[in-house]
Amino acid sequence: MNAPAHRFEAQAKLPDLDTILPGLTEAFADTAAQHDREASFPADNFRRLHAANLLALTAPARLGGLEADLPTALKVVSAVARGEPATALVLVMQYLFHASVEGRSGWPEHLKQRVIGEAIEHGALINALRVEPDLGTPARGGLPATIARRTPEGWRISGRKIYSTGSTNLTWFVVWARSDDAEPLVGGWLVRADSPGVVIEETWDHLGLRASASHDVVFEDVLVPLDHALDPQPVGAPPPYPASFAAWSAVLTSAIYDAVARAARDWLVEFLANRKPANLGATLSTLPRFQEAVGEIDGLLLSNRVLLDTAARGEVDGVEASLVKHLVTENAITVVEKALKLTGNPGLTRLNPLERHHRDVLCGRVHTPQADVVLTSAGRAAFASPAASGVAR
Numbered sequence: 001m002n003a004p005a006h007r008f009e010a011q012a013k014l015p016d017l018d019t020i021l022p023g024l025t026e027a028f029a030d031t032a033a034q035h036d037r038e039a040s041f042p043a044d045n046f047r048r049l050h051a052a053n054l055l056a057l058t059a060p061a062r063l064g065g066l067e068a069d070l071p072t073a074l075k076v077v078s079a080v081a082r083g084e085p086a087t088a089l090v091l092v093m094q095y096l097f098h099a100s101v102e103g104r105s106g107w108p109e110h111l112k113q114r115v116i117g118e119a120i121e122h123g124a125l126i127n128a129l130r131v132e133p134d135l136g137t138p139a140r141g142g143l144p145a146t147i148a149r150r151t152p153e154g155w156r157i158s159g160r161k162i163y164s165t166g167s168t169n170l171t172w173f174v175v176w177a178r179s180d181d182a183e184p185l186v187g188g189w190l191v192r193a194d195s196p197g198v199v200i201e202e203t204w205d206h207l208g209l210r211a212s213a214s215h216d217v218v219f220e221d222v223l224v225p226l227d228h229a230l231d232p233q234p235v236g237a238p239p240p241y242p243a244s245f246a247a248w249s250a251v252l253t254s255a256i257y258d259a260v261a262r263a264a265r266d267w268l269v270e271f272l273a274n275r276k277p278a279n280l281g282a283t284l285s286t287l288p289r290f291q292e293a294v295g296e297i298d299g300l301l302l303s304n305r306v307l308l309d310t311a312a313r314g315e316v317d318g319v320e321a322s323l324v325k326h327l328v329t330e331n332a333i334t335v336v337e338k339a340l341k342l343t344g345n346p347g348l349t350r351l352n353p354l355e356r357h358h359r360d361v362l363c364g365r366v367h368t369p370q371a372d373v374v375l376t377s378a379g380r381a382a383f384a385s386p387a388a389s390g391v392a393r
Contacts, residue, residue, distance in 0.1 A: 014066050020052050021079035028083025029263070035084065035211035036356050039204065041169050042211050045087040049080070050123035055091075056116060059098035063116040070248055071312040073099070077252050081259035085360050086211035088259065090166040092252040093127040094119070096245065097174070103242035106231030111190060115172055124171035128188065129161035129217055143235065146177040146219065148189050155229060157189055157222045167193075167200050167215045175219065179232060187232030187240065189224055197222035208359035243318070250321040250369075251311045254328035257364035258304045261332035264357040265297050268339040271346065293342055300331040319381045326374040329364035336361045 028045050035042050049055050058073050059065020068076075073095050081088035098119070101112050118124035135142045146159025157177060164173075173191045178184040191198065197220040204214045231240035239245075272285040272294070284290050304327075310316060311324045336358045340347045347354040365371065 014057075014068060014072070015053055017072070017075060017079075021076065024048060024052065025079045025083040028080060028087060032084040032211075033353065033356065035086070037210075039206075039210040041166075041213040042084055042087050043169055045080075045084060046090075046123060046125065046169065049087075049091065055094060055123055055125070056098060056119045058095040059116045059119065060102050060112075063113055064120045065098060065116055070099075070251060070314070071309070073248075074251055074255050074308060074312045077255050078259045078262075081256040082263050084211065085256050085260050086209045086213075088256045089209060089212055090125060090127065090169075092256065093165060094125055095252060096248055097126050097128070099248055100241045100245050103245075104231055104240055106187070106229075106240055108227050111228070111230075115190075118171060122171075125166055125169060126172040126174065127164070127166050127170055128174040128176065129164045130176040131161060131163045133160060133162055143184065143186065144176050144178050146175060147180055148175075148177045148229065148232075149180045150226075151223075154223050154225045155189060157191065157219045157224060159219050161217045161219075162203070163214045164200075164217045165212050165214045167217050168202075168213045173198075173217065174230065179229075184235065185229075185232035186235055188230045189232075190228040190230055191219070191222060191224050195222050195224065206363075208361070208363040210359075244314075246318050247311055247314065247316065247321040250325035251308055253367050254304075254325040254332075254364065255308055257329050257332040257361050258301070258308065260357050260361045261304075261335035262301060264336045264339050264354055264361070265294075265301060267353055267357070268297070268342065269294060271343060271352075275346075290342060293338060297335050297338055300335050304328045304331050319378050322369045322374040323378055325367075325369065326371055329367075330371075332364060333361050 027048065028042070031042065031044070034040070046055070053066070054076060056065040057068045057076060059067065061067040077088050077092055077095070080091055098116065101107055101116070115124070115126060119126075132145055134145060144159065146157065146161065149156040149158075157175060159175075159177060161175065170193050173193060174188040175191050176187070177189055178186045199218040199220060201216040201218060203216045204210075204212070206214070233240065269285075272290050273283055275284045276282065277284070307324045307328055311321055316324060336354070339354055340358055343354060346352055349355065369377075
């Protein structure tokens with residue numbers, strides 16, 4: 001299973017995003033409704049992203065990537081999500097791993113070269129498989145039930161992962177598991193998706209992001225080389241990824257749902273500008289109450305843009321980054337709900353995209369960190385601050 005390491009010279013300079021992104025948004029939007037109805041993975045979208053040299057956007061330059069910064073990744077993710085958000089979610093997972101690979105000491109050099117090299121050459125995708133049926137999200141604590149057994153020929157991995165975004169089209173899984181040691185190590189094991197013993201059960205039948213192929217993945221005694229244990233650590237050890245990972249994750253994840261809200265807003269404006277009830281004799285856009293409502297929507301989206309841009313520039317700390325994720329997501333949901341309230345039956349009709357945007361935007365709440373964790377952490381930070389120990393005046 002050990003393949004020769006890939007070696008690549010740095011790619012050409014960053015593509016002209018202002019030229020190519022509008023076309024990608026439009027193309028992805030054209031097929032979004034079909035993928036939603038069929039719950040089919042948008043593989044053509046990733047072929048387009050690969051052809052545009054955007055699948056290794058955040059990978060290190062020394063490995064052939066473009067090493068783009070967070071504001072650039074934000075720009076790409078926003079454009080992709082405005083067209084089709086499930087595509088953007090898979091892309092965000094790719095960007096997070098590529099951007100953090102240099103800061104993960106547990107990754108052998110040849111594996112870094114191979115994972116990034118295959119993304120550049122073949123459009124290979126990677127994602128972490130962490131959630132389990134009994135455990136739920138690992139962010140809330142607990143040990144994974146997935147076991148990695150150390151054997152003379154390598155690690156043998158057995159277990160089940162759920163909500164495995166992109167499952168059917170990933171090349172690499174980073175499987176969160178625990179070793180079979182008396183005092184287990186917990187971490188990620190790198191597994192090729194085509195390894196013997198990997199079984200994908202197509203269980204994903206969700207309200208939103210239906211095109212994400214977030215199926216169950218079952219590992220039945222899957223063999224991986226010993227050096228594919230990337231960063232196993234004792235239980236309770238600090239996470240192996242760099243501190244900047246939190247801001248990248250918060251910004252790019254919430255940007256997906258901000259983009260969904262912007263697509264909903266654009267549809268709403270067009271609908272109001274063209275809807276001319278016979279009893280009114282003018283378009284709905286001429287009525288002050290609709291103008292006021294759209295103004296409120298644009299205010300929420302302006303707040304989102306300021307929050308995302310500020311966080312992407314690195315001007316927030318870890319607690320604030322989580323708050324950005326929460327606030328942007330909730331603002332996005334509010335935007336789409338306001339649009340639905342204004343449109344009535346047309347907004348809920350499957351012929352129109354607004355009901356799909358509503359289903360998709362609700363998925364923003366399930367991503368780690370979730371609202372209760374974010375707000376509790378922010379509250380604790382406030383009470384731990386020097387100001388909290390002063391005397392109230």
